[in-house]
Amino acid sequence: MEKTHLSCIVIILFFALILVLSGCGAISDEAQITSVINGFSNVLSIQNWYKARSYCFYGSGSYIMLLI
Numbered sequence: 132m133e134k135t136h137l138s139c140i141v142i143i144l145f146f147a148l149i150l151v152l153s154g155c156g157a158i159s160d161e162a163q164i165t166s167v168i169n170g171f172s173n174v175l176s177i178q179n180w181y182k183a184r185s186y187c188f189y190g191s192g193s194y195i196m197l198l199i
Contacts, residue, residue: 167186174182180197187194 171183171186174186184194184197187197
């Protein structure tokens with residue numbers, strides 16, 4: 132009886148582990164690009180210039196325009 136109970140617990144924990152690890156997939160390039168664009172536009176809309184500069188390449192035209 133105890134072996135059956137223990138094996139059921141092991142099987143349930145195994146399936147729980149599978150479900151947890153299945154959500155650990157890589158984020159697609161398109162999703163990452165969309166996230167950066169949305170983040171940049173959000174900080175521009177609230178006029179957080181310091182945070183907006185963090186989305187730009189250092190020394191680029193956009194970076195310099197945000198300094199002014």
